[in-house]
Each structure stands twice: as C-alpha cells, then as structure tokens.
Amino acid sequence: MSLRVCGVQVSLGGRPVLSDVDVEVRPGEVFGLVGPNGSGKTTLLRTLYRAVRPVAGTVEVAGLAAGGRRELARILAATTQETEARAALTVREVVSQGRVPHLGLLDRMSAADHEIVDSALRSTSLLDAAERDVRALSGGERQRVSIARALAQQPKVLVLDEPTNHLDLRHQYGVLALLRSLARDGLTVLLTLHDLRLAVEFCDRLAVLDEGRIAATGTPSDVLEPDLLAEVFGVDARLTSNNGRPSLDITGAIGQF
Numbered sequence: 184m185s186l187r188v189c190g191v192q193v194s195l196g197g198r199p200v201l202s203d204v205d206v207e208v209r210p211g212e213v214f215g216l217v218g219p220n221g222s223g224k225t226t227l228l229r230t231l232y233r234a235v236r237p238v239a240g241t242v243e244v245a246g247l248a249a250g251g252r253r254e255l256a257r258i259l260a261a262t263t264q265e266t267e268a269r270a271a272l273t274v275r276e277v278v279s280q281g282r283v284p285h286l287g288l289l290d291r292m293s294a295a296d297h298e299i300v301d302s303a304l305r306s307t308s309l310l311d312a313a314e315r316d317v318r319a320l321s322g323g324e325r326q327r328v329s330i331a332r333a334l335a336q337q338p339k340v341l342v343l344d345e346p347t348n349h350l351d352l353r354h355q356y357g358v359l360a361l362l363r364s365l366a367r368d369g370l371t372v373l374l375t376l377h378d379l380r381l382a383v384e385f386c387d388r389l390a391v392l393d394e395g396r397i398a399a400t401g402t403p404s405d406v407l408e409p410d411l412l413a414e415v416f417g418v419d420a421r422l423t424s425n426n427g428r429p430s431l432d433i434t435g436a437i438g439q440f
C-alpha cells in the first residue's frame with residue numbers, strides 16, 4: 184500500500200511552511216525525509232495522519248484520501264518526536280493501545296492481540312520492561328515504546344518522526360534493521376532522519392526538503408551530491424563507496440557556524 188502526496192501546500196500561523204510538495208512512497212520501501220531544521224519534515228508527516236490540513240494538494244494513504252480516523256488508524260501508524268509520558272501506564276498497557284483501532288467498542292483483547300503485543304515488545308527489546316511504569320523510563324526506552332505501539336497497530340504504512348534520535352547506537356541500528364525487514368515483508372515506511380549517514384545506509388530513496396520545498400528525490404547516491412549537501416545542509420561532504428555500499432564522508436560545516 185502506498186503513500187501519495189501531490190502538490191501539497193501548508194500554511195501555519197499565516198506563513199507558508201510547505202509549497203508544492205510531491206512525494207510518493209511505494210509498498211516495501213524505506214523512504215527517508217531529510218532536510219535542515221525547520222524545513223517542514225514534521226509538518227509533512229502531520230499531513231499524512233491528518234493533524235494538519237493542507238490548503239492545497241492531496242494526500243492519499245493506501246488509496247484513502249478521506250474517511251474516519253479509526254479507518255486510517257487500521258492502515259497507518261505514526262510515531263512523533265514527543266516521547267514524554269504523562270499517564271501512569273505500564274509499557275505493556277501503552278503498547279496494547281496499538282490494538283485499539285482493530286477492536287470493536289466492547290471487545291477485549293484476544294489471545295492473538297496479546298501475542299501481537301508481545302511480538303512488538305520483543306522486537307523492540309522491551310519484554311523485560313513490559314511491567315514498568317512508562318514515566319520512569321529513559322528517553323530512549325520511551326522512544327522504543329512508541330515504536331512498539333506503532334508496530335502493535337500492524338499498519339500497512341508506518342510513519343516515524345526521528346525514530347532514532349534518543350537511541351544509543353545499538354538500538355539505532357536495531358530499530359532501522361527492523362524497519363528494513365518489515366519493509367521486505369511489504370510494509371511502506373516513511374521516516375525523517377537527521378543523521379544522513381543512517382539515511383544513506385538504510386533508506387531506499389530520499390526526499391530532501393529545503394524551506395518547505397522538495398529540493399531532490401531519488402536514491403541516496405542520486406540525491407546526496409556535494410553541491411546539494413553544501414547548499415541545503417551547509418556541510419562539506421561526499422558519498423563514497425565502502426566495500427560496495429554507499430557511505431557518507433563528512434568533512435565539516437561550511438563557513439562560520
């Protein structure tokens with residue numbers, strides 16, 4: 184199931200934030216949205232789960248351009264940059280919320296639902312923490328709880344805003360490898376990443392947002408040209424090949440910081 188954003192325009196506080204944005208993410212693809220701070224990445228993700236309404240253009244999730252939130256939640260799961268926990272819930276209770284869109288109003292979780300929750304906890308290394316209060320977790324642990332809840336939703340399309348920014352290296356690689364393997368099974372994955380090295384390593388294609396416009400779309404090797412890296416990201420960097428795999432070699436920031 185695919186994601187299609189066509190000609191999207193968004194204004195916030197009377198200011199244009201996204202202009203003429205076109206993005207298409209295919210089933211089974213890990214697609215990275217990259218760009219400097221304030222370029223509009225989060226806003227674009229928010230249009231996908233309908234937290235922001237574009238003033239122009241269309242957003243289609245698996246062919247669904249309209250419909251209720253519940254219908255959308257059976258197809259699309261999203262994680263945000265917000266990891267703060269306010270309610271006194273255990274990790275298992277939060278992850279179980281991912282099953283809600285699939286349950287009838289008076290339904291209780293079935294054995295199959297519990298197994299799905301266990302599997303989401305296992306794949307994010309949270310089984311041992313399942314009975315802990317989420318308010319007592321570290322930022323990285325809470326980030327994994329958000330990802331586990333999204334996985335428990337068993338979506339067709341998964342949208343993640345900076346899913347690795349609180350994670351240690353091992354969990355960064357663990358989560359991104361997990362997303363890759365889910366994509367191999369047909370999941371459509373769209374994520375924002377600041378770490379361009381990880382984007383190069385794990386994404387099939389990238390879109391670069393710059394001041395609310397798409398500056399380039401394509402494979403990491405097509406898109407991350409030295410000129411674009413300098414103009415959009417302000418770094419002196421180039422893609423090299425490391426044992427046949429593309430790798431980003433960053434020399435440093437350009438000019439006065």
Ligand SMILES: Nc1ncnc2c1ncn2[C@@H]1O[C@H](COP(=O)(O)OP(=O)(O)OP(=O)(O)O)[C@@H](O)[C@H]1O
Pocket residue numbers: 195196198200218219220221222223224225226227
């Ligand atoms: N509610 C709002 N009202 C007015 N402007 C907003 C609002 N939300 C975001 N913006 C502005 O929209 C622009 C894009 O913000 P957005 O959060 O989408 O960027 P981003 O690329 O995700 O940034 P970052 O990398 O820092 O997370 C920014 O200039 C931001 O200040």
